[in-house]
Amino acid sequence: MLTVAKLADRARRVRERTHPETITARHQKSVEDRHLVFQALNDSMASLYVTGDAEKIQAAYHRTLDTALTLQRPDEERTLTQLAADVLTDVLIGGVTPDGTGTGVAAQVNVTVPVLTLLGKSEEPGYLAGYGPIDPDTARRLAAGAPSFTRLLTHPETGVVLSMGRDTYKVPAALKKWLEVRDETCTFPGCRRSAKRSDVDHSVEWQHGGQTDAMNLAHLCPYHHSVKSCTRWTPRHLGDGRIEWTSPAGYRYIVEPSADMRPPKHPKPAPKPPAPAVDVWNLDPEPNDPEEPTPF
Structure with a gap:
């Protein structure tokens, strides 16, 4: 289930992948249009809008x-x-x-930068958590050393260790950061509270055998953490970052992850087509078969 905000975010990503003009060129044009707008409202109120x-x-x-x-x-x-x-x-x-x-x-802002983009070998956009795709030049600049940004580099070939099993209940700092980028918000259906201000919850409780790994951890805001613990709302991880919630009435809702943090799946090579069947009882002789007489 997607909220309006998450649907808009998904639409922005699709737009970036399909737009005929590169995000770098579009950003260079758009940055010239940064502006500040004052708007007078009723009852001695006003609004201030900043675009940049x-x-x-x-x-x-x-x-x-x-x-x-x-x-x-x-x-x-x-x-x-x-x-x-x-x-x-x-x-x-x-x-x-x-x-x-x-x-x-x-x-503190999370910026995900594909490593090939960082190395200048690709123009794939970076991803600014809470906003969406950003142009490669901005992503590289942020990764280069802005102290208030967390640089999260992704590699197209390798994954990361995302499980501590039953060894520890406490979630390691690196795994917390990974989950924060993946979830971005509370994972309860319809909730948009920031993951930074939410709890990392074991979907299957630790005391019931739940493990400390990415496929059993998700962010819940304090209110929905209580809802999950004290009511019959139950989550189930589907193994790809999605979480299926079942309500007390039996209705099911699927919450999509904000960022796909999985290594890409490489397509399997297509199987070779089988050799054509040969009918051994109906073989036509070759034109110059030496065993056949040559017609006059």
Whole structure:
């Protein structure tokens, strides 16, 4: 099952694969159109829209949200959305929030870069988690050393070790990062809460024999983690990153992974066609068969 946002993300990826013009050429044209728009609204309100490089806008968004999360306290009456709006305007106007919050907060963005693109041997787009395909030049630049970005390099031929079996309950940091990129959001049907702000859950509980591996781990936000633990909603991994959820009423929903992290499957060589059958009882003699008499 795809939400509207995930469907839009899937459509963007399909568009990038089928567009006749390269993403690099299109990005070079589009970056010239970056702009800032002020729009007056009713009731003494207004909106501010910024259009620019995806990685910069997303980094600014995550920094704003992360700062807003530090302000959530038991006595705070503002919602997270209201806090984020206040943080952004305070930082733009005064540099930091009035109480100094925001100093030293840096956004972290996951960028997946195919290794052949990194080496300049391919123009395959990179993937910016939470946004979608980005042009190869931007992907290479981000992988080259931007400290606030996590570089995740993928190879078209090899996979990675993604299981700790029953050796440990704790999920290793490398596997956590891999799962964060694969899931990107809470994996409960319809939920879009960021994986960064969700729990890594054993789909089959550890105490029931569940293993610590990629095919038994998935992100769930705190609310849906409780739903899964306390109700009859049950997940089942299908082995390719997809998760099938069964509701208490018996309805089934399939949640697709945000990123395909599997090594590609190489097609098997086509079998050779069988030799044609020969009817040994009806063989025509060759024209110059020495055993046959030559007609006059």
